[in-house]
Amino acid sequence: xxxxxxxxxxxxxxxxxxxxxxxxxSPGTVVIDVKAAAVNFPDVLTIQGKYQFxxxxxxxxxxxxxxxxxxxxxxxxxxxxxxxxxxFTQSGAFAEQAVVPAAMLMPMPPGMDFDIAAAITLTYGxxxxxxxxxxxxxxxxxxxxxxxxxxxxxxxxxxxxxxxARVIAAASSDEKLAVCRDHGADxxxxxxxxxxxxxxxxxxxxxxxxxxxxxxxxEYAEAALRSIAWRGRYLVVGxxxxxxxxxxxxxxxxxxxxxVGVFWGExxxxxxxxxxxxxxxxxxxxxxxxxxxxxxxxxxxEQTAQxxxxxxxxxxxxxxxxxx
Numbered sequence: 001x002x003x004x005x006x007x008x009x010x011x012x013x014x015x016x017x018x019x020x021x022x023x024x025x026s027p028g029t030v031v032i033d034v035k036a037a038a039v040n041f042p043d044v045l046t047i048q049g050k051y052q053f054x055x056x057x058x059x060x061x062x063x064x065x066x067x068x069x070x071x072x073x074x075x076x077x078x079x080x081x082x083x084x085x086x087x088f089t090q091s092g093a094f095a096e097q098a099v100v101p102a103a104m105l106m107p108m109p110p111g112m113d114f115d116i117a118a119a120i121t122l123t124y125g126x127x128x129x130x131x132x133x134x135x136x137x138x139x140x141x142x143x144x145x146x147x148x149x150x151x152x153x154x155x156x157x158x159x160x161x162x163x164x165a166r167v168i169a170a171a172s173s174d175e176k177l178a179v180c181r182d183h184g185a186d187x188x189x190x191x192x193x194x195x196x197x198x199x200x201x202x203x204x205x206x207x208x209x210x211x212x213x214x215x216x217x218x219e220y221a222e223a224a225l226r227s228i229a230w231r232g233r234y235l236v237v238g239x240x241x242x243x244x245x246x247x248x249x250x251x252x253x254x255x256x257x258x259x260v261g262v263f264w265g266e267x268x269x270x271x272x273x274x275x276x277x278x279x280x281x282x283x284x285x286x287x288x289x290x291x292x293x294x295x296x297x298x299x300x301x302e303q304t305a306q307x308x309x310x311x312x313x314x315x316x317x318x319x320x321x322x323x324x
Contacts, residue, residue, distance in 0.1 A: 002324070003095030004304045007058045009049035012308035015061075017301065023097045025073035030102050032085060035114035037093040037322045038064040039304075040122050040151060041240050044312045046091075053265070055091045062093030062322070065100075066108060066117035076102045084108040088121045088268065094304050096324045103272065109283055119151075119293040119319040120282060126237065126264040127155035127213075128278045132163070133267075134260045135211045135233045139164030144200060144209035145185075146224060147216040147240055149176035149317045154183050156213045158291040165211075168203050170196065170220070172314075179294060179317045196220055200227040208255075213237060221245035225257070232257040240314075294318030 005018045025031045043061050045051040069083040079085065079102060086108055087093075087100040108117050131137050143160045147153045148169035160167040161184040169185035171177050177188040189199040200208065200223075208229035214221055218241025225234055225247055232255060252259060268275040285291045297320040299307040307320050 001096040002301055003060045003097075004062070004301065005058050006047045006061055009057075010047065012044070012047065012305040012312070015047065015305050015308075017304075020095075023099050025071045025076075025099065027074040028076060028102055029073045029099050030069055030076060030079055030085070030087075030105060031071040032065065032067040032087060032098050032100060033070045034065050034093060034096055034098050034324045035067040036065065036118035037062045037324065038118045038122065038151075039307045039311055039316075039320045039322060040064060041238065041311055044308050047308070052263075053090055060092045060095050062095075063089050063091060064118055064122045065089070065093040065098055066114045067098070070097065072102070078102060079105060079107075084114075084117075086117045086121060088125075094301065094322055094324075096301070106276075106279060109287065112286075115295055115298065115321045115323070116293050118321055119295055120286070121279075122264070123151035123319065124155045124159070124282050124291065124293070125268065125275065125279060126152050126262065127159050128282055129264045129267050129275070130213060130235045130237055130262040131156055131159045131211070132278065132281075133274070134262055135213075135235055137163050137165050137211050140166075141210040142166045142168065142204055142207075142229070143211040143213060144168045144170065144224060144227075145180075145213045146170050146191075146220055147214075148180045148185065150215065150240065151316075151319045152215045152237060153213070154180065154294055154318050155291070157183050157185050158285075160184075162285050162290040168200070168209060170199075176317055183292075183294065191220055196223040197227050200224070204229070208232060211235065215240055217241045217245050218243040219245075222247060225251050225259075228255055228257050230256055234259045235262050236260065237262045295321055297321075298323055300324075
């Protein structure tokens, strides 16, 4: 089988395509023929050794996939060869085959395309955990989403609207904001040309957002926190900007606000039943048309480095997927 291999920490162009032996299932695991694997910003960090999870070299990156069960290991009874599945794994998705613990698999709903199935786990799982579980967003509340045209940002917009909230999307271009609007955003702010604090004030009548969803970090974090409503919840989702902001604690005191950490991967590991319940709600919303993953590009396996470069350069809206 063909696989993308990271042999040394570095940028996407250092990855290589190799022919490897077919994989075998160990007890409690499943071998999957990968039909689609989604690309996420953490993949860019992982191959550089900069992410929370640091696999041993060499390894195949990628952790979000959909495919067909090829073989099952001893003790696996919930799945059989031929089953169409959605899977999340710490590594190994950017390949023609992947080995995944059976506990990290879900059956694919009938009629779902593989690329859509591959695009729902991490981004929608992260945003559901953030918005529903950590922020407890309520109907009628307002949520501001920074980096709103990215994978987790668009997912947050859709989840916010599914919950009955008002959603303000902030992104860096008219093109990106058009995608946000298409996915349900009520108000759009271009923070590359507008004063973010003034735009938030205008959009909320001076009250501020009840929830700030921030997967970006960097220069806009403090402006968003200074704008937050009384008893607001500031969701720390990630640092796509590359800079971890140093926020003044007095702002939380003055607003009675909370800064809330979001680490979906650890949540899924520590609280698997709660995570599964969230995924079931997401699949229900998908069937109802309340959420719809936006896939902006598809790449063959050999162009995985290009997909990661596009992600790093912020050329991606929504999701991009690899099709082995």
